[in-house]
Amino acid sequence: MTGAARPSGWREVRAALLARLRAREWGEGARLPPEAALAAEYGVARATVNRALAALAEEGVVDRRRRAGTRVRPPAPPPARLAIPLVRAEVEATGAPYRYTLLAREELAAPEWLSARLGLPSGAPVLHVACLHAAGPAPWQAEARWIVLAAVPAAREAPFDRVSPNEWLLRAVPYSEVETAISAVAADARLAALLGVAEGAALLRTERTTWHEGRPVTHARLTHAPGYRIVTRG
Amino acid sequence: MTGAARPSGWREVRAALLARLRAREWGEGARLPPEAALAAEYGVARATVNRALAALAEEGVVDRRRRAGTRVRPPAPPPARLAIPLVRAEVEATGAPYRYTLLAREELAAPEWLSARLGLPSGAPVLHVACLHAAGPAPWQAEARWIVLAAVPAAREAPFDRVSPNEWLLRAVPYSEVETAISAVAADARLAALLGVAEGAALLRTERTTWHEGRPVTHARLTHAPGYRIVTRG
């Protein structure tokens, strides 16, 4: 009845445990046997069971805490992994030639909403860059970006006329924390003209804020051309 | 400052390596020293270095292959982890009472687009369910769902009048693979009425398809009320 022979690698142990979880052997919130017991049961080292349980915890199936043990979590959709490709790579993957256009570049004092969002002193100097990414003749994504000059003084010297701030920043500046927000917006007049759609059209927007060691680095507002989809599989 | 002292845990080794990577000690695509060498250098066991490098690979910073070694990957935005909360939990987290309304429930033959999407024999019997999730009086999310009856025969007996198919399926059916697509759509007449917005309003849509062991289980089309944002931090 064991069927699964004898689990030998951590993947097999994980599979065996997952099967038992699916079979409701332990109810929601119940405690699984301690690692040592499972190790003995399966005839493997405790570290192997640990690896298997760590994987299940990573996937959100169980919750582990010292002393409290390993508990079954209520079912939830599995966390998905969202790959954030470089715009250029993304466009080139479609086969179309990548085109980049710089629309504006100016140094200014951080507007109120930006200071608030980044936790920046009001009026701190930032570099604002607006540009357009296109797949051949077709607009792909409009980018509006604000770079904190205190954090990235070198940006003052970067022209951004051939390389997008997106790409430049990735190479020039280390990041340590990123927040991404996805929403839907209606095209205003400017976006409509840029992306070649009617005013009011539904567009997908990604906003990304980046920090490094607690200090804000940059904020980007990326608006995608219609039809754009973010797809993740797992 | 603490200095890097001598890295002792795998986290410290990871941090030390990351610092060296950020300092461009190894160029893009270059090979890092083998685990054994790093272990000797840091005075830790090879398994510890392995853990640290595995973490960096997980984060997309390096690429590891047997025999080929560990190589520096070109910079890219870090993969984000997208948590997919249960709608009910999400609503309740706002403090508002969760309301659920069943709008339609009917067995029908899979329409063409659905068969194509799921890789289903054309005309296969599916159960279609439409419902609305709300936060108190405010509409939160419209859900349209198709359940493959061959995969989930028990759905025929589920009324879905109190428990959403979302929640029911999570408990009743094991999944093994999920694909999520996020896009922006303009509200059609039906959605506008349901969500209480003007026709043509920009709405965020999540489509989720679920398989189990290669066989399609269900497809959901979730349309969120205006203002909804998907936020992920990491």
Add this chain to the structure above:
DNA sequence: CAGTGGTCTAGACCACCGG
């Protein structure tokens, strides 16, 4: 073919925290 990462083992110590 040989060097690399991937994994397992057995044992150990420790941090944490629930009772």
Add this chain to the structure above:
DNA sequence: CGGTGGTCTAGACCACTGT
């Protein structure tokens, strides 16, 4: 307090794959 998971070590074998 004592049981639990978290981690480290030293050593070993193996799978894979570039050269």
